[in-house]
Amino acid sequence: MINQVMEAIKSSKTIGVIAHKSPDGDSLGSAIGLYHVLKEIHGDVKVFRNDEIPPKYRFLDESEEMTPYKPEKEEVLDLLFVLDCGHPARLVEGRRILDEAIKVINIDHHMNNPHFGDINIIDVEISSTCELIYDLVKSLGIPVNQAAATAFYTGMVTDTGSFKYSNTNPKTLRVAAEILALGVDKERIYREVYQNRRLNEVRLLGEVLNTIEPKFGGNLAFAVLSREKMKKYGLGIQDLDELIEFIRDIEGVEVSVVLKEKEDGGTKIGLRSKGKYKVNEIAKKMGGGGHEMAAGASVDSSLSLTEKNLLLLFQDFFQ
Numbered sequence: 001m002i003n004q005v006m007e008a009i010k011s012s013k014t015i016g017v018i019a020h021k022s023p024d025g026d027s028l029g030s031a032i033g034l035y036h037v038l039k040e041i042h043g044d045v046k047v048f049r050n051d052e053i054p055p056k057y058r059f060l061d062e063s064e065e066m067t068p069y070k071p072e073k074e075e076v077l078d079l080l081f082v083l084d085c086g087h088p089a090r091l092v093e094g095r096r097i098l099d100e101a102i103k104v105i106n107i108d109h110h111m112n113n114p115h116f117g118d119i120n121i122i123d124v125e126i127s128s129t130c131e132l133i134y135d136l137v138k139s140l141g142i143p144v145n146q147a148a149a150t151a152f153y154t155g156m157v158t159d160t161g162s163f164k165y166s167n168t169n170p171k172t173l174r175v176a177a178e179i180l181a182l183g184v185d186k187e188r189i190y191r192e193v194y195q196n197r198r199l200n201e202v203r204l205l206g207e208v209l210n211t212i213e214p215k216f217g218g219n220l221a222f223a224v225l226s227r228e229k230m231k232k233y234g235l236g237i238q239d240l241d242e243l244i245e246f247i248r249d250i251e252g253v254e255v256s257v258v259l260k261e262k263e264d265g266g267t268k269i270g271l272r273s274k275g276k277y278k279v280n281e282i283a284k285k286m287g288g289g290g291h292e293m294a295a296g297a298s299v300d301s302s303l304s305l306t307e308k309n310l311l312l313l314f315q316d317f318f319q
């Protein structure tokens with residue numbers, strides 16, 4: 001496998017790196033990190049921005065090296081790395097670059113990844129795609145510079161809930177320690193990612209929290225964010241992503257759900273669990289996927305219909 005990856009890098013003239021749309025810390029960290037690593041050994045590497053970068057992650061691309069992906073004009077790449085992407089559909093418009101690339105290396109940690117690459121490096125037990133890529137880069141013998149280390153560390157911190165979740169094990173912490181020793185400013189990462197809340201996000205958070213009524217004997221905390229409400233505070237669908245974890249952490253609650261109304265009238269579903277229930281089972285039934293403790297889906301149905309459908313599913317789920 002390692003030799004195949006090195007061979008693919010060496011024999012390709014043009015290389016691209018892309019991750020899923022609606023980026024999070026792990027997808028951005030793995031894409032930007034791998035880009036900085038590949039640049040050490042290859043002259044023609046591009047990293048694509050498959051979406052807007054949320055403000056709290058913009059520090060990862062301060063020099064703005066990410067190329068905005070334009071489906072109508074992208075060249076055909078000799079080699080494309082697709083990262084942290086549980087299904088090709090999660091690339092959305094970026095799907096075309098995958099279909100056209102001559103060779104694809106798929107690196108991911110989501111369950112049920114359909115192995116859509118020519119080379120597939122999938123580990124569903126590992127904390128994050130960033131940890132997986134770090135392991136790979138190490139065995140390839142390519143140096144990890146400070147920019148790459150910062151990106152990888154960010155992905156590991158965000159996908160493990162700052163090393164709190166069950167996907168954190170002794171090896172995760174050993175890898176994190178190794179990466180940290182490469183000159184990562186971890187205080188800066190915490191400040192950028194967690195201490196940068198906009199006042200309006202906090203105000204909306206307050207408004208929503210005031211209405212939380214746990215259901216199913218207190219097991220489920222459920223919150224709904226309409227477009228109207230988000231607009232009132234000047235926020236969009238990518239904002240207030242801490243709400244779902246905040247309400248999961250209510251005493252007695254096992255599972256949290258946040259529904260956000262999309263611009264096209266559909267609904268984005270987020271699901272989190274404290275550990276007793278596997279929420280990817282619910283996500284799968286709604287056409288989505290993810291990890292056992294953190295999953296989601298995107299559906300065409302309205303907020304109210306989606307809420308109704310989900311509550312029916314949860315009725316059996318908590319039996």
Ligand SMILES: [Mn+2]
Pocket residue numbers: 026027084109128129159
């Ligand atoms: Mn991930």
